[in-house]
Amino acid sequence: MEMKRIIVSHDNINNHLDDVSTSISKGKVTTIIGPNGCGKSTLLSVLSRSNIPTSGTASLENRDLVMFKPKEFAKKLAIVYQQNEVPKDLTIEKLVGFGRLPHKTLLQRNQEEDRKAIDWALSVTNLTDKRHNDLEALSGGERQRVWIAMALAQQSEILCLDEPTTYLDIYYQIELLELVKSLNEDYGLTIVMVLHDINQAIRYSDEIIMMKNGRIIAEGRPREVITKDVIKEVYGVNAVFKEDDELGLYMMSLGI
């Protein structure tokens, strides 16, 4: 995906994205990080077409995103939002089945293919045993996996996740990031996500986009992007970096 000179302004005074150009590599895990209000979620919303840029173009396979029909685009890209209202009286299987909508037309539906896609989405997210359970009965970590399963049922090549770990306990955070990793490694999905935790971003990303005030400050491989100077500039925090044999690079914040 390519983004060229994107400007997004909700009120025509402040730019929430200010002349942003970047590209998302196919088959990689790209993570957008930065302080609150830096425009990382806005960038994701432009990529996922829920926000149309005020100026500039976002394109996929050399086609402007606005040229795609809704269902056609939903077959290319799926997104999981940070918070979702949980509908009443709906089983996991039914909700995941909603993800098949882009593959249905008024007259044509391939039930065999739908069933396969739903089964796959449920097994990858480890929800097969609970498929007939109601959503309301699930824990936070499980609910997040259900929404991911719905996105997976779309069978898109690109999966976007907006702060997927924010409201989860540490156990479920790791579980979720491992799931994301395996979706990328085992099934070749291109992942674009927004994360808060810098160490998680280092550990689970191929590429990092670091943002501040609606602009991209640095981008590239985690080791190149996340340095002492960049962290000081973007977050205003003094940090040290250590290398661990097993973990690789990790960061400790010292003070402000």
Place this chain on the structure above:
Amino acid sequence: MRKRIASYVIVSLLLVVTIVYSATTGSIKMEFFEFFGALFEQGNSQMEAVRDLRFPRMIVALFAGAALSVSGVLLQSVMRNPLADAGIIGISSGAAFVQLFIISFFPALFFMTPLFAFMGGAFACFLVFALSWKSGLSPLKLILVGIAINAMFTGLTEAFISFGGSLNVSASSVIGSNLTMRTWSDVSTIATYGTIGLVLAFALYSWCNLLVLQDKTAKSIGFHVARARLLIAAVAVLLAAISVVVAGVISFVGLLVPHIARRLVGYDHKVLIPFTALLGALIILLADTLGRTIVAPLEIPASTLMAIIGGPFLIFLLRKE
């Protein structure tokens, strides 16, 4: 699953019982077997009266109940709001006012009243949507806006009637609802448009189901949220408007029936919409039958009975919110 089947069976049975009871009870009473005997023979004078007076009234009640209840289900889905009902939020009174206005000034257009009622209902629906959109369609805000719209159209209708006593309009049939003196031509109107509306409503069940998702999520799976909303709302208005044209304004049915129906058969619109139609038909026929029998020879209109039950029910729902 068993609860669903049981609910369908019980409501269907109750409906049959109520239909037979309603057909045989009233100012002309008939024994059950006498009634069935007379049903298939010509020339029985009692049966002719029942056929001309009671049958149309019953069929209108059945269709009006089904149409208003399904209209409630659709509105609740489209506004993502459990309190939406065509009567409460002013769609019915909007339809009633425009209908009255047109047939008073352009009596020649009488045969097009369903169309004008539809336009009036659609206008009221649009107003409610537009004025409560900013609050994210919050249930309470929407009800408040709706009650205001309802008051406005009801007021306009009443003012219109008091000014235009000379206009020769049977206004009482527009404001309240009274199912007496329905004719077979009323039946053919509500049966035609009502059936169309109910079939369309059922055809839209998968869209209604998808509207439980938040807009952003629904859009992300390629769902045309705005288009779906518009079409579902249009069918809801059609169902409400046609009931107003033939049976007058009956509030609270569209609130009461879907709530009970969801308790019994769940939230899947594929099952919910047909069940709501059955239950709504049952409730209004029952209300109308009781209304004309308990204090005979006087009558309590079905709309009055519904208001007496529905008012407290709305308070109950508001407290639960």
